Amino acid sequence: MLDRIRQARLVWPTLVTAAALAVLIGLGTWQLQRKAWKDGLQREMDQRAGQAPRSVSIGPELAKLAPYTRVRVRGRFRHDGERYVYAPHPRLGSGVLVFTPLTLMDDSTLMVNRGFVPDALRDPARRADGQLAGEAEVVGLVREPEAQAAFVPANDPARNFWYWRDIAAMAGNSPKVLPVYLDAVAEPANPGGWPKGGGTLLQLPNKHLEYTVTWYGIALTLVGVYFAFARGRLQAAGGKPQA
Numbered sequence: 148m149l150d151r152i153r154q155a156r157l158v159w160p161t162l163v164t165a166a167a168l169a170v171l172i173g174l175g176t177w178q179l180q181r182k183a184w185k186d187g188l189q190r191e192m193d194q195r196a197g198q199a200p201r202s203v204s205i206g207p208e209l210a211k212l213a214p215y216t217r218v219r220v221r222g223r224f225r226h227d228g229e230r231y232v233y234a235p236h237p238r239l240g241s242g243v244l245v246f247t248p249l250t251l252m253d254d255s256t257l258m259v260n261r262g263f264v265p266d267a268l269r270d271p272a273r274r275a276d277g278q279l280a281g282e283a284e285v286v287g288l289v290r291e292p293e294a295q296a297a298f299v300p301a302n303d304p305a306r307n308f309w310y311w312r313d314i315a316a317m318a319g320n321s322p323k324v325l326p327v328y329l330d331a332v333a334e335p336a337n338p339g340g341w342p343k344g345g346g347t348l349l350q351l352p353n354k355h356l357e358y359t360v361t362w363y364g365i366a367l368t369l370v371g372v373y374f375a376f377a378r379g380r381l382q383a384a385g386g387k388p389q390a
Contacts (some may be wrong), residue, residue: 157380164373168366175362182355189351196349200286206255206325209289215349216289220257220329222249226271226278230317232309234263236346241266245342246312246328248321249285256321258314258328259285262342276339287329288347 192215200219203209209218224247231243242265249257261277268274292314295301302309302316309317318324333345 156384157377160373160376160380164369168369171362171366171369175359175366178355178359178362182353182359185351185353185355189353192349192351196288196347204251205253206251206257206323207253209251209257210325210327212289212327214289214291214327215347217286217332218289218329219284219286220249220251221282221284222251222257223281224249224259224279224283225321228319228321229271229307230258230309231269231307232260232312234346236263236265239263239265239343243269243308244346246309246317248318249283249329253323255323255325256318257325258318259287260290260328260330260344261337262331262333262344263346264342268341274339274341277337277341279338285329285331286335287331287344290328290330290347292326292328 191213195213195216198217200217201212202219203212204221209220212218226247228248230246232246234244235241242263245261245264246258247261249259251257264274271278293312295311295313300310302311302313304316312328314326314328315324330347331342331344332347333343337344
């Protein structure tokens with residue numbers, strides 16, 4: 148059989164095909180492993196987000212919690228420090244997320260994403276009922292700051308218009324700013340209904356199954372192409388392909 152392969156000049160095509168096949172199968176298997184890892188992260192996130200809120204009173208304790216942990220905190224909002232993050236709503240149209248510093252009991256500052264308001268209600272005077280005075284209780288999900296992604300515009304602090312969540316910069320000169328922020332949940336709702344919380348996306352992007360099928364599909368195609376090519380070479384060399 149080896150002599151027939153040599154006569155048909157199939158040694159190098161066979162070696163190259165075998166190497167490429169090993170790479171393709173490896174990539175498909177790696178994507179399966181990535182899918183299992185991502186599924187595990189999703190289960191953990193769903194579990195933390197679905198638990199009863201944990202009462203947290205001081206900043207250092209809050210900063211140690213895993214992302215998407217549901218918590219209950221108390222403090223005083225500093226509405227003069229509102230920051231507006233560009234975030235069009237799929238149903239409510241153009242608008243922003245209202246991020247407000249919350250001073251906790253230990254004087255640390257937690258930035259809270261209180262939720263969405265349409266452009267018409269960006270002015271706090273138009274949603275005065277939701278500007279909570281005095282001590283307030285907030286239930287939300289712990290989130291980690293994000294980095295500026297490719298093609299995302301730079302933030303514009305001078306206009307108080309933000310395209311990505313640079314928590315340290317958004318907090319400005321607030322004392323003891325925590326390295327996490329809070330996404331307020333939908334209930335209890337703010338007086339007057341605005342800002343509207345509960346917009347946290349609780350679905351991790353997970354296309355690893357599609358990638359797995361793609362890599363394994365390419366591997367199967369390569370096998371078919373190789374055997375068709377080898378059959379032609381063997382026939383041209385006077386050999387008869389094995390069934």
